[in-house]
Amino acid sequence: MGILLGLLLLGHLTVDTYGRPILEVPESVTGPWKGDVNLPCTYDPLQGYTQVLVKWLVQRGSDPVTIFLRDSSGDHIQQAKYQGRLHVSHKVPGDVSLQLSTLEMDDRSHYTCEVTWQTPDGNQVVRDKITELRVQKLSVSKPTVTTGSGYGFTVPQGMRISLQCQARGSPPISYIWYKQQTNNQEPIKVATLSTLLFKPAVIADSGSYFCTAKGQVGSEQHSDIVKFVVKDSSKLLKTKTEAPTTMTYPLKATSTVKQSWDWTTDMDGYLGETSAGPAFRHNGNMCLKWLSGNMF
Numbered sequence: 654m655g656i657l658l659g660l661l662l663l664g665h666l667t668v669d670t671y672g673r674p675i676l677e678v679p680e681s682v683t684g685p686w687k688g689d690v691n692l693p694c695t696y697d698p699l700q701g702y703t704q705v706l707v708k709w710l711v712q713r714g715s716d717p718v719t720i721f722l723r724d725s726s727g728d729h730i731q732q733a734k735y736q737g738r739l740h741v742s743h744k745v746p747g748d749v750s751l752q753l754s755t756l757e758m759d760d761r762s763h764y765t766c767e768v769t770w771q772t773p774d775g776n777q778v779v780r781d782k783i784t785e786l787r788v789q790k791l792s793v794s795k796p797t798v799t800t801g802s803g804y805g806f807t808v809p810q811g812m813r814i815s816l817q818c819q820a821r822g823s824p825p826i827s828y829i830w831y832k833q834q835t836n837n838q839e840p841i842k843v844a845t846l847s848t849l850l851f852k853p854a855v856i857a858d859s860g861s862y863f864c865t866a867k868g869q870v871g872s873e874q875h876s877d878i879v880k881f882v883v884k885d886s887s888k889l890l891k892t893k894t895e896a897p898t899t900m901t902y903p904l905k906a907t908s909t910v911k912q913s914w915d916w917t918t919d920m921d922g923y924l925g926e927t928s929a930g931p932a933f934r935h936n937g938n939m940c941l942k943w944l945s946g947n948m949f
Contacts, residue, residue: 672699673699673702673770673772673778673780674696674697674698674699674702674768674770674778674780675696675697675780676694676695676696676766676768676780676781676782677693677694677695677696677782678692678693678694678766678782678783678784679693679784680784680785681784681785681786681787682784682785682786682787683786683787683788683789684753684756684760684786684787684788684789685756685788685789685790685791685821685822685823685824686756686757686758686788686789686790686791686823686869686870687755687756687757687823687824687825687869688754688755688756688791688823688824689752689753689754689755689756690752690753690756690786691750691751691752692750692751692752692753692764692766692784692786693750693784694748694749694750694751694766694768694782694784695747695748695749695750696747696749696768696780697747698746698747701772701773702770702771702772702773702778703770703771704768704769704770705724705725705769705770705771705777706722706723706724706767706768706769707721707722707723707741707749707766707767707768707769708721708722708723708765708766708767708768709721709741709751709764709765709766709767710764710765710767711762711763711764711765712762712763712764712765713762717765718731718732719731720732720734720735720739721735721739721741721751723741723743723749728741728743735753738753738754738755739751739752739753739754740752749766749768751764751766753786756788757788758788760786760788761786761787761788762785762786763783763784763785763786764783764784764785764786765781765782765783766781766782766783766784767779767780767781768780768781789823790823790869790870791821791822791823791868791870792822792823792868792870792871792872793820793821793822793823793826793866793867793868793870793871793873793874794820794821794822794866794874795820795866795874795875795876796818796819796820796828796864796865796866796874796875796876797818797819797820797876798816798817798818798862798863798864798876798877798879799816799817799819800814800815800816800817801814801815801816801817801848802814802815806879806880806881806882807882807884808854808882808883808884809854809883809884809886810853810854810855810856810883810884810885810886811853811854811855811886812851812853812854813850813851813852813853813854814850814851814854815848815849815850815851816830816848816849816862816864816879816881817847817848817849818830818847818848818849818864818866818876819847820866820868820874822866822868822870822871823868823869823870824868824869825868825869826847826866826867826868827845827866827867827868828845828846828847828864828865828866829842829844829845829864829865830842830843830844830845830846830849830862830863830864831843831862831863831864831865832860832861832862833860833861833862833863833878840863843862847864849862849864851883854883855883856883856885857883858881858883859881859882859883860880860881861878861879861880861881862878862879862881863875863876863877863878863879864876
């Protein structure tokens with residue numbers, strides 16, 4: 654009888670243990686010097702358990718020091734060192750991860766995530782987990798070039814488009830854009846920002862481009878060369894006219910017109926003059942005024 658009661662009690666304790674929230678925290682996280690880092694701390698919310706207190710502590714010497722507190726009155730940053738660069742998640746239930754920006758080398762330490770819940774029977778249960786934050790001075794990586802448009806690197810004339818240069822490493826990272834020249838001449842510096850903007854793109858912008866990235870650590874890195882092509886959009890739409898009439902139509906694609914792109918809101922509408930008459934804008938829509946009995 655005593656053995657049976659013992660087994661029943663052990664089973665009850667096992668269910669009770671697994672029925673409580675469990676914190677998930679990695680053993681260590683590495684962040685870039687002068688950059689940002691996220692220290693994950695999550696749990697699966699359980700019915701009947703209400704989060705009442707969240708703490709983040711950092712090890713200073715032999716004692717942990719509270720740097721963040723969330724209670725019924727709101728969020729409180731407890732140390733001036735972290736003012737303006739510490740944030741704890743709150744939008745997703747069960748996510749109390751800590752985000753720390755502008756990392757310094759002395760931010761390296763052990764951080765404790767501590768959560769307190771009120772249980773269904775009115776008591777409180779506390780769980781905590783420790784993670785180590787490592788801070789490294791990271792050299793800048795080889796930059797990659799992407800375009801801010803679905804057209805890729807071949808675009809119609811008159812379109813607003815940008816090329817982005819992106820690299821990883823300890824910030825700040827400085828960027829320079831170059832355009833290659835013919836006859837083995839030195840490339841021309843065209844911008845000193847990460848984004849090269851064409852507004853709008855014209856035929857003369859066509860060419861081969863590359864960017865460089867330089868951080869506080871390591872040497873300057875060069876991207877691959879990309880060939881950027883701007884096509885004359887007036888040659889992509891052709892019209893023909895017959896019996897004269899005076900009407901105004903919105904520009905529409907029909908089976909007799911083959912379009913090599915779709916118009917988007919990012920596009921500065923551009924049409925050159927055609928034999929059917931001048932193109933013009935009206936209320937933000939591209940319209941074509943012609944003298945013709947047929948659209949095309």
